[in-house]
Amino acid sequence: MARRTVSLYEAYAAAPHGWTLDRGKKSHDKSKAKDATDGLEESAVTEVPSRPAFKRARTTSSAGQGPVREYQHLPDEILLQIIHHLHPETSKFSDYSLPEKQRDLHAFSLVNRQWNNIATPVLYYRPYLEGARYDLFTRTLCPSINLNVRKSNVAPYVRDLNLSLLVHQGSKSVTARLLGRTKGTLTSFTAPQASFSLNCFPALSKCQNLESLDLSLVSEASLLKTLFDTISNLSSLQELDLPRSAGFGSAIDPSQISWPRNLKRLGLSGGLASSFWTGQFHFPDSLVNLSITHCPKLSEADLYPFLETxxxxxxxxxxxxxxxHLPMLGSDALDEVLRYLPGLRVLSISIDYVTPELFNPHGVLAKSKGSAYLSDGEEYFSGSEWESDSPSPSQRGDEGGDDASPTISEHSRDHYSRRKNPKLRSFLKLESLELTESGERDPQGKIEAIDVLIAADDQGMLPRLTQVHAARAMGWDADDVQPDAAALHSWLMGNAERRGKLQCETKDFGLTLSHLW
Structure with a gap:
């Protein structure tokens, strides 16, 4: 008589997925029939596929006779590495906002409770919200209207709330409620087009950890004074984009604006009146990045006083x-930008408002002590080859002509420092140039690749330039000008190598052609 050497419950627990009790009985009956025909004393024991030797936890039913349930336990650090290997190019939680990455995280969270606890903070860090997803998201974060009745456990996980994909979903009250639920941890907020208005300002003013605020898509016009009063106390705010609908039908004195004290990037847009551009600004000293886009009222008469400020x-x-997107500006209105601000390292400018004279600004507004400039790009000496507060050796009568380097004794050598670059061509610091188009003029022929190459190489006006991004509409990929574009790319790569920047993996050096609007 055949007998089972493996316990039924142990075989059930160790069996592969899809093993059932009925299937086990059929296998057992087949063994008995084979033993009867062969005359064997014992039947062969059915082998159960073994599993990898992981640490196992066993639980039984309340009656003590149920099947043993087993699951594999992994440390949380290993699970985080698994999440990273889902998308190795992703370096931070905010990069998991793409739909395909959110689907992978959702599948990851369905494995068991531990995996769910690890994936949930990453999933809600920067959620991807559009269409029906937004309704489910709001019901999760706002299970009740009253904040004191039911709180959401996932609300503290939200750091970046991007509602830019919403058009008619939601309401203004729901947006205000979301800001109220996430005010303690929210660091970045992008407002929707239609469901953001004045009733969101009280909740917005309480987001003390907010670092980035993008209101550029808001369609409802609101008073700028109310907006600035709301955000003036946000000490952590570093990036601000004004709505494109701001300023229409109202005027504001820029001298009365109280800017956030740690503001680093500012985006000006909307129907800002002439009194705004020609007024006296009190920008914070921390400001390093300024964007002027979608300003239909900005004219050249208002632009130059603003650049002077x-x-x-x-x-x-x-x-x-x-x-x-500055429709009132002329075809060469922005040629003098580098004359006003020669310290710019990154410049993104529409081809509609510039000519090749952009790279050769005439004259200089010298604001710093000892600054030197030569507009035609010829080589020149800025002071002596040796710098010191005392007279140079040549001035003291030491031997050596004008072309010879001065001879300095060992005793006096410590009082002098050799200049690293005795010959200078330009002190323009531009490193990255982006030429976009606003669709107001024909971009072809306004600036060619050879114009940039001559200004950078022959004239030496752009000694630090290593990146150029140009719109394809400029026609630099045409057959007749493609050799010039290739020569510019070669010079940019060589300049990046000379400056030791090729080791930086986060930047694309050389010439890039793309659809830039």
Whole structure:
């Protein structure tokens, strides 16, 4: 008589997925029939596929006779590494906002309770919200209207709330409620187009950890004074984009604006009147990035006083600027930007408002002591080859002509320091140039690749330039100008290598052609 050497419950627990009790009985009956025909004393024991030797936890039913349930326990650090290997190119939680990555995280969270606890904070860090997803998200974060009745356990996980994909979903009250539920941990907020208005300002003013505020898509016009009064006490705010609907039908004195004291990037847009651009600004000293886009009322008469104001305060400290979609400006209105702000390192400018004279600004507004400039790009000496507060050796009568380097004794050598670059061409600090288009003029032929190459290489006006991004509409990929574009790319790569920047993996050096609007 055949007998089972493996306990039924142990075989059930160790069996692969899909093993059932009925299937086990059929296997047992087949063994008995085979033993009867072969005359064997004992039947062969059915082998059960073994599993990897992990640490197992066993639980039984309340009656003590149920099947043993087993699951594999992994440390939390291993689970975080698994999440990272889902998308190795992702370096931080905010990068998991794409739909395909959110689906992977959702599947990850369905394995068991431990995996769910690990995936939930990553899933809600920057949720992907559009369409029906938004309704489910609001019901999860706002299970009740009254904040004191039911709180959401996932609300503290939300750090970046991006509602830019919403058009008609939700309501203004729901947006205000979301800001109220996430006010303690929210660091970045992008407002929706239609469901953001004045009733969201009280909740917005309580987001003390907010670092980035993007209101550029808001369609409802609101008073700028009310907006600035709301955000003036947000000490952590570093990035601010004004709504494109701001300023229409109202005027505000910029001297009365109280800016957030740690503001680093500011985006100006909307129907800002002439009194705004020509007024006296009191920008915080921390401001380094300024964007001027979608300003239909900005004219050249208002632009130059504004650039003069910026030049007086941020002559060398302003490092990034963006100009686009300014329909009242002429075809060469922005040629003098580098004359006002020679310290710019990154410049994104629409081809509609510039000519090749952008790279050769005439004259200089010298605001810093000892600054030297030569507009035609010829080589020149800025002072002596040896710098010291005392007279140079040549001035004391030492031997050596004008072309010879001065001879300095060992005793006096400590009082002098050799200049690293005795020959200078330009002190423009531009490193990255982006040429976009606003669709107001024909971009072809306004600036060619050879114009940038001549200004950078032959004239030496852009000694630090290593990146150029150009819109494809400029026609730099045409057959007749493609050799010029290739030569510019080669020079940019060589300049990046000379400056030791090729080791930086986060930047794309050289010439890039793309659809830039």
């Amino acid at each position: 910026l030049s007086q305060e941020f002559y060398f400290t302003m490092t990034e600027m963006t100009f686009a």
